[in-house]
Amino acid sequence: MKNFKAFVLEKCVENKVTHSITDLNPSDLMEGDVDVKIEFSSFNFKDGLAVTNTLPIIKKYPMIPGVDFSGTVIKSSHSNFKKNDNVILNGWGVGESHFGGFSQMARLSGEWLIKLPEKFNFEQSMIIGSAGYTAALCVLRIKDYIKDIKSDKVLVTGASGGVGSIAVNLLAKMGVKVTALSGKDKDFLYNLGAEEVINRDSFEISEKPLAKQKWIAAIDTVGGDVLSTIISEIKYDGIIASTGLAKSHELNTTVFPFILRNITLAGVDCVYASYEKRLKAWNFLESKLDLKILERIKSNKGLSDINGLSKEILAGKIKGRTVINVNNY
Numbered sequence: 624m625k626n627f628k629a630f631v632l633e634k635c636v637e638n639k640v641t642h643s644i645t646d647l648n649p650s651d652l653m654e655g656d657v658d659v660k661i662e663f664s665s666f667n668f669k670d671g672l673a674v675t676n677t678l679p680i681i682k683k684y685p686m687i688p689g690v691d692f693s694g695t696v697i698k699s700s701h702s703n704f705k706k707n708d709n710v711i712l713n714g715w716g717v718g719e720s721h722f723g724g725f726s727q728m729a730r731l732s733g734e735w736l737i738k739l740p741e742k743f744n745f746e747q748s749m750i751i752g753s754a755g756y757t758a759a760l761c762v763l764r765i766k767d768y769i770k771d772i773k774s775d776k777v778l779v780t781g782a783s784g785g786v787g788s789i790a791v792n793l794l795a796k797m798g799v800k801v802t803a804l805s806g807k808d809k810d811f812l813y814n815l816g817a818e819e820v821i822n823r824d825s826f827e828i829s830e831k832p833l834a835k836q837k838w839i840a841a842i843d844t845v846g847g848d849v850l851s852t853i854i855s856e857i858k859y860d861g862i863i864a865s866t867g868l869a870k871s872h873e874l875n876t877t878v879f880p881f882i883l884r885n886i887t888l889a890g891v892d893c894v895y896a897s898y899e900k901r902l903k904a905w906n907f908l909e910s911k912l913d914l915k916i917l918e919r920i921k922s923n924k925g926l927s928d929i930n931g932l933s934k935e936i937l938a939g940k941i942k943g944r945t946v947i948n949v950n951n952y
């Protein structure tokens with residue numbers, strides 16, 4: 624069996640994490656009933672946390688990070704998949720406790736895979752990647768909760784990032800009035816469909832438990848005092864989908880908005896979302912996402928760029944989505 628390349632993280636004696644692009648043999652892979660030749664992965668915030676060891680994302684070493692990929696089945700004993708099927712993977716601990724997508728090959732459980740949606744090619748599916756699929760989960764969460772989502776403003780934070788940019792476009796395509804909160808250039812967000820863009824520097828952090836009611840719903844990717852401010856600004860009966868911590872994992876708030884304004888704070892996780900939820904999210908992306916924006920939001924990188932990308936993403940410097948071509952190393 625032929626060797627393949629992978630970006631591997633190892634922990635040395637002093638607990639320092641090192642990285643290298645390594646030649647591996649298929650016999651080095653972990654257990655699974657499906658072998659996949661990977662074409663593309665993508666660079667997600669969690670990969671930045673993992674590669675820099677900022678949070679304990681990696682559960683064991685050595686590990687191949689990369690929480691998503693698309694590719695072709697080369698061998699399968701799982702009843703849902705056969706040789707030459709095109710598949711995508713998001714989450715399930717891949718790139719954390721099971722070898723991940725920054726590799727030319729993967730072996731994993733067929734239970735974790737879904738078929739590549741027909742409308743997307745390998746690269747497009749990874750421009751969307753875990754961030755875009757999470758954006759779809761967030762949009763569905765608020766859409767299912769608010770009966771007339773088009774009647775009022777919806778706020779998206781970290782709007783130029785992976786989750787934010789896809790969420791802005793999905794909402795805009797549904798006819799929703801989107802306000803984007805961003806530290807980047809406004810035109811990028813207007814082009815994705817935002818109706819209004821608030822510069823991060825002019826967003827006032829509120830310490831009041833109840834501030835002026837502004838949004839019927841919000842998708843928050845940054846956490847911390849931005850999320851606590853939004854909680855105090857959500858309108859009566861409104862909802863916030865909380866999915867990220869790009870600013871902070873901390874949250875200081877009061878019960879007042881919950882008990883006096885009937886608001887909901889809904890957590891959204893993509894990693895262990897059920898098969899049905901995944902399918903619904905990918906179908907939604909197929910039907911609603913503007914394919915033209917994928918070219919505008921993408922950057923192409925290879926395995927050798929991963930370490931540098933990790934630092935950039937944690938510094939909030941990345942705009943849109945970064946695809947990793949695993950054949951570029």
Ligand code: NDP
Nearest residue numbers: 668781782783784785786805806867868869870892893939
């Ligand atoms: P990105 O790095 O692509 O985007 C994050 C964006 O947040 C940045 O581009 C920036 O946008 C904004 N931001 C960064 N730092 C700060 C800061 N200090 N203060 C305010 N805003 C900041 O990441 P993703 O969009 O891929 O992911 C966003 C978050 O969602 C991450 O925390 C990630 O871990 C989480 N996530 C969670 C998932 C889940 O299953 N729960 C799945 C996927 C992602 P701008 O300049 O426009 O403000």
